[in-house]
Amino acid sequence: MAGLNFASSADSTFVGLDGDESRAEAVIEGPDPESLEETGVTRDDSDRANELTFGRIAAHLGLTLEVRRDEAGLNLVLSRPT
Secondary structure, eight states: OHHHHHHTSTTOEEEEEEEOSSEEEEEEEOOOHHHHHHHTOOHHHHHHHHHHHHHHHHHHTTOEEEEEEETTEEEEEEEOOO
8 A cells, every 4th residue: 555655646657566464575667757847856855755654554563664765666565573
C-alpha cells in the first residue's frame, strides 16, 4: 500500500511489490530529474523525506523499515521484528 500511495504522487511510478507474511518490499521508480530540478529538491532529500514518513508509519504498525536506492529505484522494505 505504501508503494502505491507513494507512486501516485511525487512524479513516481510503482514498479513492483514482493513479500510474504513477515516482509514486504515495494519498489518505486522516480521522481524524474526534471521534477527534482523544478522543485529544487535533491534525490537524497526526497529519499530521506520518504524514509522519515514511512518510518513513522512502520513504527506505528510495529514494523521496521529499510530504505535503499538501487538501479531499480527506491526500495521500501517493511518487516516484522523477529
